[in-house]
Amino acid sequence: DTAVSQTPKYLVTQMGNDKSIKCEQNLGHDTMYWYKQDSKKFLKIMFSYNNKELIINETVPNRFSPKSPDKAHLNLHINSLELGDSAVYFCASSIAGASYEQYFGPGTRLTVT
Amino acid sequence: GEDVEQSLFLSVREGDSSVINCTYTDSSSTYLYWYKQEPGAGLQLLTYIFSNMDMKQDQRLTVLLNKKDKHLSLRIADTQTGDSAIYFCAERAGRRALTFGSGTRLQVQP
Numbered sequence: 001d002t003a004v005s006q007t008p009k010y011l012v013t014q015m016g017n018d019k020s021i022k023c024e025q026n027l028g029h030d031t032m033y034w035y036k037q038d039s040k041k042f043l044k045i046m047f048s049y050n051n052k053e054l055i056i057n058e059t060v061p062n063r064f065s066p067k068s069p070d071k072a073h074l075n076l077h078i079n080s081l082e083l084g085d086s087a088v089y090f091c092a093s094s095i096a097g098a099s100y101e102q103y104f105g106p107g108t109r110l111t112v113t
Numbered sequence: 114g115e116d117v118e119q120s121l122f123l124s125v126r127e128g129d130s131s132v133i134n135c136t137y138t139d140s141s142s143t144y145l146y147w148y149k150q151e152p153g154a155g156l157q158l159l160t161y162i163f164s165n166m167d168m169k170q171d172q173r174l175t176v177l178l179n180k181k182d183k184h185l186s187l188r189i190a191d192t193q194t195g196d197s198a199i200y201f202c203a204e205r206a207g208r209r210a211l212t213f214g215s216g217t218r219l220q221v222q223p
Binding site for chain 2: 041043056090092101102107
């Protein structure tokens, strides 16, 4: 009964490839996020979706495209992977409003070679 | 833009108190958070404080907020080896997403 799950946990791929990371939450939340954590542990918001609609889109290359088929899922597709994309990607979810507590998934470690 | 800063490293002895500090720049921050990240794991919300509060206590955790100085601290009483982790301070204003600090690595010596 994992609250926020991500697949895969590890992803190793070559430059130029296209890959997807999946995220699912079973908390009934209406808002989902993608964060990128670099090698220095710095954590930065990439995207946020509320009820399947994009509400935050930080300065992220358009090679990154989030897709939300329903409120419980937010997938991240990355085209033409580059070395600098290597990082840990975290999915999170919350309800809008109130204390806005965000619950994080376990992370997907992406390594681009 | 918003900025959140933390010291990178803190080492304490088991049983001592740990104090992790954080400063932020956005005066319109409404909520401030402390998250814990253990090796290879995601972020776990420890506690949060609303900006109109100056203190919140939750078991071994005490959060102090000095809104005038934009300073937030997390005190962990009776620190245990299981508390070794990276602690992230984060802030939010309105409907913006969270802005995280760079994290403080807490090392607890037995």
